[in-house]
Amino acid sequence: MHQAEFINLYEKANKKSYRELYSEGDPTKWGNVKYKGIITNQYAGQDLIHDFFVKPIMKRFAKKTDLVISDFGGGDGTLLFMLQNQISKNFNLYLESIDLNKKFVSPFGPTQELQGLIKFIYKDILWTHKPSYADVICNRYVLQYFNKENQKKVIDNIHHSLKEEGLALLVWPCSIKSPKIYNKIFAEIVSLIVEQDSNEVMQHKYFASLNEIKSYMNNTGFTKIKKIGNEAQALLSVKSWGDRFDFSAESYQGIEELYEIYSKKHPELFTELGGELCLKTDIVGLSGERK
Ligand SMILES: C[S@@+](CC[C@H](N)C(=O)[O-])C[C@H]1O[C@@H](n2cnc3c(N)ncnc32)[C@H](O)[C@@H]1O
Numbered sequence: 001m002h003q004a005e006f007i008n009l010y011e012k013a014n015k016k017s018y019r020e021l022y023s024e025g026d027p028t029k030w031g032n033v034k035y036k037g038i039i040t041n042q043y044a045g046q047d048l049i050h051d052f053f054v055k056p057i058m059k060r061f062a063k064k065t066d067l068v069i070s071d072f073g074g075g076d077g078t079l080l081f082m083l084q085n086q087i088s089k090n091f092n093l094y095l096e097s098i099d100l101n102k103k104f105v106s107p108f109g110p111t112q113e114l115q116g117l118i119k120f121i122y123k124d125i126l127w128t129h130k131p132s133y134a135d136v137i138c139n140r141y142v143l144q145y146f147n148k149e150n151q152k153k154v155i156d157n158i159h160h161s162l163k164e165e166g167l168a169l170l171v172w173p174c175s176i177k178s179p180k181i182y183n184k185i186f187a188e189i190v191s192l193i194v195e196q197d198s199n200e201v202m203q204h205k206y207f208a209s210l211n212e213i214k215s216y217m218n219n220t221g222f223t224k225i226k227k228i229g230n231e232a233q234a235l236l237s238v239k240s241w242g243d244r245f246d247f248s249a250e251s252y253q254g255i256e257e258l259y260e261i262y263s264k265k266h267p268e269l270f271t272e273l274g275g276e277l278c279l280k281t282d283i284v285g286l287s288g289e290r291k
Helices: 003-014 046-060 078-087 112-117 148-161 179-196 210-220 238-244 249-265
Strands: 032-035 038-041 066-072 092-099 118-122 134-140 162-174 222-227 232-237 270-273 276-290
Touching: 032 046, 038 046, 046 078, 046 134, 046 162, 046 276, 066 078, 066 148, 078 092, 078 112, 078 118, 078 134, 112 118, 134 148, 148 162, 148 210, 162 210, 179 249, 210 222, 210 276, 232 238, 232 270, 238 249, 238 276, 249 270, 249 276
Parallel strands: 066 092, 066 134, 092 118, 134 162
Antiparallel strands: 032 038, 032 232, 162 276, 222 276, 232 276, 270 276
């Protein structure tokens, strides 16, 4: 399905427009990702969903007909909605999305139509959920909201909720080449925004490297840990921060100054998109199976 078609369907089901799905190439919007040389949307990019989620699920469960898929930190259900679109021909699906943000739970969030497809559960993924019930657990763009200790806990909880040989699909942002400085720049940007916006941005804690998450998965008892997807980079311009979060002109200027300083000191972390200077964020993913 073409992305525009998907967004249309999604918005109909959700009865609201979702502006974060519209970045696709517009450098002033939040959510641009460069994937396989093309600028797409970090939430709705079809190729991205296919390579990081659909492909590993199809490969692992080629012979199965029923699948329980749970999305830990699933937000408003975009990923599951999209997944079911791509794989519902192949499986009978039970889909659930777990999130601690009340706005994604009835009566504030999803429509009846969306709830007919996905069960929305209001819960903190730091608490253990049901044991051994899911064939697949997805966790996309969520790990960065936790510190190292809690990232281990979330991974442990995912392991606990998977059936034997169930599949975990973890996708998160980080910087492959300059992890320390990336964490520092991000923290400085967040500190400029924090007091003026919702709690959400405050929760960004730590962007873990591939090796760190791999080792947490190993220690938790995952096997067959593999990299999923191809190289992907989110591109964050100063204007895109302004598009996503509400903050003062003063903070905006502060972010501009940060970009100017750090792009000179660490040019490897920056690139240009449509004339806008962007901070580069690698999007990486790992799959693993419960023993
Ligand atoms: C950037 S959004 C990603 C949403 C979704 N995974 C996707 O890829 O479309 C991060 C989500 O993680 C959720 N989240 C953060 N901390 C959480 C926690 N402790 N328990 C459950 N959900 C959490 C937020 O509420 C938000 O919906």
